[in-house]
Amino acid sequence: MIRTLAIDTSTKTASVALLADDVILYEATINVGVNHSIVLLPAIDEMMRLTGQSLENIDLFACTTGPGSFTGLRIGAGTIKGFAMAAGKPIAGVSTLDALSLNAASGACPVCPLLDARKGQVYTALYKPCADGHPVKIVAEQVTSIEHVLGELREFDKVIFLGDGAQVYREVIVGSLGNRAVFLSSAHQSIRASAVGLLGMMDIKEGRTLNPVSFTPHYLRLSEAEMKQAELS
Numbered sequence: 292m293i294r295t296l297a298i299d300t301s302t303k304t305a306s307v308a309l310l311a312d313d314v315i316l317y318e319a320t321i322n323v324g325v326n327h328s329i330v331l332l333p334a335i336d337e338m339m340r341l342t343g344q345s346l347e348n349i350d351l352f353a354c355t356t357g358p359g360s361f362t363g364l365r366i367g368a369g370t371i372k373g374f375a376m377a378a379g380k381p382i383a384g385v386s387t388l389d390a391l392s393l394n395a396a397s398g399a400c401p402v403c404p405l406l407d408a409r410k411g412q413v414y415t416a417l418y419k420p421c422a423d424g425h426p427v428k429i430v431a432e433q434v435t436s437i438e439h440v441l442g443e444l445r446e447f448d449k450v451i452f453l454g455d456g457a458q459v460y461r462e463v464i465v466g467s468l469g470n471r472a473v474f475l476s477s478a479h480q481s482i483r484a485s486a487v488g489l490l491g492m493m494d495i496k497e498g499r500t501l502n503p504v505s506f507t508p509h510y511l512r513l514s515e516a517e518m519k520q521a522e523l524s
Contacts, residue, residue, distance in 0.1 A: 293495070294344070295351040296335070296374070297488030300327040300367035301359025301387040302406060302455055307334045308484035309342055313492070315485045317342050322481070327366045335370075346378050353491025355482065356384035356501075357509035358414040358432065359406060364508035372503050381500040383491030386509070391454055392418045392426045393486040394479040400449040402426050405456030408434050413456040414511055415440055425493075434511045441467040453479055 418426035
């Protein structure tokens, strides 16, 4: 049995989960508008207390590696690195968009997760449903304008949208695609740590792990500081 501690801190919500193989033992999502550095460790402590587990019992640590909030991703990566190095256990890194797409795994049409990247842009990719319940990525992850995304989706009869970017640009999406755009309920808009854990276990079984010392989040674009530095160069 593989016990997996999984977290997501890539957006406004934070999520923690504990799994035994593919069974979700515990999951909590926090959306109270405070910094993830304040809520993450207490949430993990509460999870371990209620499940009677300890970090020494964890076989795998999993986290989202991006895209998403620069600050949130750094908090998640730093936390998981500390746990994994202390316990001497492996880390699985999961794409934020891959994890979010699992919320629409039961759909029959393409899935387009959208994360608000601000500055008029979104982080996105495109997935097709698969019989095993894990959507397959058919368009690579990118940071781009919502107009560009919609231009690429006009060939499809229906497209499922989810994520905070889908809420921000809902009117624009409907204005472009009309009833071909399908929006999931609010219960499916946040990234679930259990999805991160399930995908992380698949990585481990296929021999993919992260170096706990050197891995960094996958931001897709430069930070504000890096962009300013590039402009000065």
